[in-house]
Amino acid sequence: MSTQTQQTETSSDTFEPKIIAFVCNWCTYAGADLAGTSRMKYSPDVRIIRLPCTGRIDTHFIIKAFEQGADGVLVSGCHPGDCHYTSGNYHARRRFTMFRELMEFLGLEMDRLQFSWVSAAEGAKWTQVVDDVVKKVKKLGPNTKYAGLKK
Numbered sequence: 001m002s003t004q005t006q007q008t009e010t011s012s013d014t015f016e017p018k019i020i021a022f023v024c025n026w027c028t029y030a031g032a033d034l035a036g037t038s039r040m041k042y043s044p045d046v047r048i049i050r051l052p053c054t055g056r057i058d059t060h061f062i063i064k065a066f067e068q069g070a071d072g073v074l075v076s077g078c079h080p081g082d083c084h085y086t087s088g089n090y091h092a093r094r095r096f097t098m099f100r101e102l103m104e105f106l107g108l109e110m111d112r113l114q115f116s117w118v119s120a121a122e123g124a125k126w127t128q129v130v131d132d133v134v135k136k137v138k139k140l141g142p143n144t145k146y147a148g149l150k151k
Helices: 003-014 028-037 059-067 088-106 123-140
Strands: 019-024 046-051 072-077 113-117
Touching: 019 028, 019 123, 028 046, 028 123, 046 123, 059 072, 059 088, 072 088, 072 123, 088 113, 113 123
Parallel strands: 019 046, 019 072, 072 113
Antiparallel strands: none
């Protein structure tokens, strides 16, 4: 095995992705808090950004996250029909179609962007979602698409 091959295997084994999670204040954030207070184990690679509602998520947030070095983005909110603001999660779900097109346009793998619905009582589900997203992004490796854009 060549030295370069060994270095590549070693770097992929030690790669810890940077995941940005845009979460609903009322459901997913509370679910993540429940997971933490219940001392449930999950990957520490996720940085949470709390929004009033996933209906507030904007394409600029996702682009900026990738531009600032995120390897993956997770958007998570209330289950459809349970939104604190009545229909915000429906708006987010409709925007997901636009986000998919954005990812394709930017040349980013679709698995780098994930959507999920996690309620305040689903701490265990939050841990599973986080671990699944981290696993998928680890398989993809570091996001280097925006490396040249950093100032």
